[in-house]
Amino acid sequence: MNREEYYDQIYKAIKREEREEFRDLFLKLHERDQVEVFHLLYPEKKVKITEFLMPVEFAELFDDMDFDDQLAAFYYLPSTYLQNVFSFIADDNVVQFISQLDEEKRQQALDIMKPEDLQAIESLLKQKLGTAGALMTTELIRVTTEDTADDVIADMRLIGAQAETIYYIYVVNPSNQLTGVLSLRDLLLSPGDTKVKEIMNTQTIYVSQEMDQEDVARIIQEYDLLAVPVVNDDNILLGIVTVDDVLDVIHDEMTEDFHRFGGISSIDEEEGPEGETILQMTRKRLPWIIILIFLGLISANLISAFEDTLAQVVALAAFMPIILDSAGNVGTQSLAVSVRRLTLNEENEESFWKMLGKEFGSGVLIGLASAITIGVLSYFLYGSVTLSIIIGSALLMTLSLSTVIGSVVPTLFDKVGIDPAVASGPFITTINDTFALVVYFSLATYFIHHL
Structure with a gap:
């Protein structure tokens, strides 16, 4: 059936x-x-x-x-x-x-x-939310260095069902301080009278209870662990964080970053059983919208400053949406690449400049291809070589600059201790729109007598 x-x-x-x-x-x-x-x-x-x-x-x-x-x-x-x-x-x-x-x-x-x-x-x-202490479980198997393999196996039969995982057995001293870790594989392959201190691994990877959950997830991923022990400042074993908990963290952090990319703020209130309320949805989105309104006033004032140029050549207005949208799209793509590098902790001075050079080179090539396309199109529509040169040059310069802005802004945010994901798509788009307008109308004003 x-x-x-x-x-x-x-x-x-x-x-x-x-x-x-x-x-x-x-x-x-x-x-x-x-x-x-x-x-x-x-x-x-x-x-x-x-x-x-x-x-x-x-x-x-x-x-x-x-x-x-x-x-x-x-x-x-x-x-x-x-x-x-x-x-x-x-x-x-x-x-x-x-x-x-x-x-x-x-x-x-x-x-x-x-x-x-x-x-x-x-x-x-x-425990503080978002830390290893809040993420850990206290249900684990503890043994001492003087226990034998048979002793550990006997303990596992008694309490193993209550433990979160039995693949790692943690070794502590009489003060409950972490001294090593024993894998289930090594335990089963050792003679019954072998003492734990002879087969345990003393090069233990552990995290502090105050460590941020994203850093905990990164450590588990980097060392290919199924679980990582959590200790306090005195190295006392408090619990473990398992890989399934880390998957939940990664999911939650990705969701949060996607919200921030879209200019949606986080709120502390939890969703109810029926999902977000209208008020919660509004509170998440409204702050960025208000900020972007004020940033948009800069663009509006720039257009007003070049009102005479726009009035003399009305055709310039027809290509404004193309230049602004292209700048925002290219900047957001660079933003995604930069934030990913920061999230994966791949950022250093050498890699930053190398990445910035690649992004700029990519922006130039994208801008060149786009400039040729829009230049040819504008010539067929308006029959003006000068207008085509202005629009194509503006697009080339704008897209080249937009890739740099999309890469630099999240890095600057990270340097001052702000989550780089806050440099969301709408934020980058607004910055790039401002630069695009300045470049576009400055070129148009300079060449206006040739139009």
Whole structure:
């Protein structure tokens, strides 16, 4: 049967309250498909899930849900059931869910937790948002240097199910300070009586709890890690950040950067279960629009300053949109390349000047091709060689300069400690429009007597 028919069999099993049939059908599905089944259930049917799935089974489902489905589960499932579910979910995932709730719902979630779970969750909630401390989980396997391989394997059998990952085992001293890391591969390939200190790796990559989450993601990517330990200033092991958490960070940071590229500001308020409200959407977009209005006044005043030139040769106005749009588009392309280099931490003085030279060379070639195209087109439309030279020269100079501006501005932002993504497309476009108008009308004014 196809997926729709299979889902229909599951829904009928819920309706008939046939637990075993439901479990037989539901647990054969991939976890992502299980999430979809839960998502499609009516609210009154969502409640019945507690009769068919054990808390540990639903915990795995909860981990794969997006926030909207997690919120639905929080609304509709009994608190006693959720209390057990939260016990089986990794601490960092619980914190991620709770941090998105409003103050009232957040307190409700904390109130239903078991005391032993609550302590770890509250500790993580106190960490500064956007840092390794807020991203980490405290559920990991710790061993000492004097433990043997058999001792570690025995511990893993006891507590491994509660750990976020078992591929790395972390070695600490009696003060809980990080001294090394042991891979599961080395552990399994070593004789049972081998001590941990003989097979552990002491060249451990770790991060501080205050490190920015983007830097944590970069370290995990650079060293090809599945997890990285988090320590405080005294080198005490606090937790680990896993690669799946890093993927979420990369997704969130990319979304934020795309918003900034589009001139959309971030706000601290979280979206509700139905997405952004009209007010939230407006608050994100309005600040940049207001700023760009004032910047646009500069362009307006420039046009006013060259009013006499424009009045004498009205044909100049016909090509203004082409020159302005081309300058903005080329500048935005250079901006994207520059921000990517900064984000990947590939920027240094040598690479900057090399990149700037390439961008300028590319701008010249693009400008030359565009100038020839628009020059020929304007000649056929107006029959003026001088007008064609003015328009073509202006486009050549503008596009060459726009690539430089699109590369330099985000680098300057980064140097003064401002996120380079703030140098968004609209911002670069406005700057390039101003330069384009100055170049265009200056050339037109200079050659006006030949028109």
